[in-house]
Amino acid sequence: xxxxxxxxxxxxxxxxxxxxxxxxxxxxxxxxxxxxxxxxxxxxxxxxxxxxxxxxxxxxxxxxxxxxxxxxxxxxxxxxxxxxxxxxxxxxxxxxxxxxxxxxxxxxxxxxxxxxxxxxxxxxxxxxxxxxxxxxxxxxxxxxxxxxxxxxxxxxxxxxxxxxxxxxxxxxxxxxxxxxxxxxxxxxxxxxxxxxxxxxxxxxxxxxxxxxxxxxxxxxxxxxxxxxxxxxxxxxxxxxxxxxxxxxxxxxxxxxxxxxxxxxxxxxxxxxxxxxxxxxxxxxxxxxxxxxxxxxxxxxxxxxxxxxxxxxxxxxxxxxxxxxxxxxxxxxxxxxxxxxxxxxxxxxxxxxxxxxxxxxxxxxxxxxxxxxxxxxxxxxxxxxxxxxxxxxxxxxxxxxxxxxxxxxxxxxxxxxxxxxxxxxxxxxxxxxxxxxxxxxxxxxxxxxxxxxxxxxxxxxxxxxxxxxxxxxxxxxxxx
Numbered sequence: 001x002x003x004x005x006x007x008x009x010x011x012x013x014x015x016x017x018x019x020x021x022x023x024x025x026x027x028x029x030x031x032x033x034x035x036x037x038x039x040x041x042x043x044x045x046x047x048x049x050x051x052x053x054x055x056x057x058x059x060x061x062x063x064x065x066x067x068x069x070x071x072x073x074x075x076x077x078x079x080x081x082x083x084x085x086x087x088x089x090x091x092x093x094x095x096x097x098x099x100x101x102x103x104x105x106x107x108x109x110x111x112x113x114x115x116x117x118x119x120x121x122x123x124x125x126x127x128x129x130x131x132x133x134x135x136x137x138x139x140x141x142x143x144x145x146x147x148x149x150x151x152x153x154x155x156x157x158x159x160x161x162x163x164x165x166x167x168x169x170x171x172x173x174x175x176x177x178x179x180x181x182x183x184x185x186x187x188x189x190x191x192x193x194x195x196x197x198x199x200x201x202x203x204x205x206x207x208x209x210x211x212x213x214x215x216x217x218x219x220x221x222x223x224x225x226x227x228x229x230x231x232x233x234x235x236x237x238x239x240x241x242x243x244x245x246x247x248x249x250x251x252x253x254x255x256x257x258x259x260x261x262x263x264x265x266x267x268x269x270x271x272x273x274x275x276x277x278x279x280x281x282x283x284x285x286x287x288x289x290x291x292x293x294x295x296x297x298x299x300x301x302x303x304x305x306x307x308x309x310x311x312x313x314x315x316x317x318x319x320x321x322x323x324x325x326x327x328x329x330x331x332x333x334x335x336x337x338x339x340x341x342x343x344x345x346x347x348x349x350x351x352x353x354x355x356x357x358x359x360x361x362x363x364x365x366x367x368x369x370x371x372x373x374x375x376x377x378x379x380x381x382x383x384x385x386x387x388x389x390x391x392x393x394x395x396x397x398x399x400x401x402x403x404x405x406x407x408x409x410x411x412x413x414x415x416x417x418x419x420x421x422x423x424x425x426x427x428x429x430x431x432x433x434x435x436x437x438x439x440x441x442x443x444x445x446x447x448x449x450x451x452x453x454x455x456x457x458x459x460x461x462x463x464x465x466x467x468x469x470x471x472x473x474x475x476x477x478x479x
Contacts, residue, residue, distance in 0.1 A: 193466030200449025320344025352409025
């Protein structure tokens with residue numbers, strides 16, 4: 001930070017007088033200090049003046065906020081309310097000379113009329129520089145309404161007037177509404193349009209869509225900050241495949257039961273052959289899970305080299321046998337403890353149910369072995385998951401999101417008619433009004449993918465049309 005020295009108080013005062021009295025307050029202070037210095041005698045109280053300058057606190061008061069609404073006639077209108085901004089903490093970086101709020105103020109807050117409370121070290125003096133390009137100053141008082149709609153400069157003078165520091169203040173205000181979902185359409189992809197039975201995933205910094213094209217497995221990827229440019233990935237020769245990932249390793253199962261691993265989605269190492277597995281489900285930090293051809297739930301603790309039956313608390317007859325997917329979610333309190341989810345439809349004697357299983361894994365305690373737990377349809381479940389073709393579930397915003405194609409069994413839903421969310425680990429599901437499909441959404445009802453990435457975004461990739469969207473819930477993306 002630049003700290004400037006004022007050589008003498010008298011010279012400073014004269015200079016400020018010559019500048020059209022713009023610093024008249026400092027002139028007065030300097031004159032008072034000179035008079036007091038000359039008039040004090042040995043038996044009078046000594047007044048100490050300090051030569052260090054620093055702003056030690058900055059906060060806002062109550063500000064106005066303009067909100068938009070729709071009146072009874074359906075027309076847009078606005079109204080004004082008040083918001084207490086005193087709880088929004090401001091960071092003061094003394095080295096760089098910047099002041100800013102980490103958590104932005106709510107959308108619509110009027111920063112152009114800000115009541116501020118500024119404290120300087122040792123009762124120093126704080127001035128606001130005019131934003132007209134001149135060196136004009138205005139003393140900051142807590143009762144003043146100041147314009148911080150753009151970054152402004154505060155100048156803090158030492159108590160004795162000999163030094164000053166400048167700080168650039170940025171009052172950040174959200175440009176988006178809270179709890180609102182925004183979609184951004186990307187350029188359509190011909191490669192995605194050709195995929196059949198599409199699935200998607202997020203791996204490291206890539207978004208991946210994979211499926212069948214021309215009778216063989218095909219996968220394409222884009223950077224999670226892009227979405228307009230897709231590159232082809234190198235895969236083992238296979239027909240239908242399934243893929244699951246951890247943070248560092250991707251696992252791939254071919255249609256003949258061979259298992260491969262990769263750290264870059266292009267170079268694959270085979271770890272097992274002819275395993276009798278049908279579908280990879282999910283992977284924790286210590287285990288990989290799959291559904292076998294015989295309908296049992298299998299696990300591997302050695303990167304897919306060997307497999308054995310995993311423990312389940314209910315009969316295997318309740319495991320899904322179609323539209324299978326799953327994922328692992330670390331708990332907020334302990335990253336070593338993960339919640340594993342398994343979703344899918346169960347076709348059985350002419351009936352279809354959406355069956356959900358969960359498992360808790362503690363990678364820090366290998367002695368703790370909990371079984372998979374089936375979430376049955378019972379009196380505790382009021383809102384069952386719908387039975388829809390190409391069922392797709394992802395974790396997002398402290399909830400689970402579900403979408404799919406046409407209803408199957410007794411479900412009569414049209415393709416993509418609703419999206420659903422669950423707040424209780426998949427036990428109950430409700431139609432969600434916040435996260436809805438984007439305008440213009442168009443896809444094959446049997447080939448699409450929904451993916452959550454590392455940046456708190458949701459991706460939609462559409463078979464047949466090749467359309468791609470990336471979206472986010474405003475208050476989630478702000479975190």
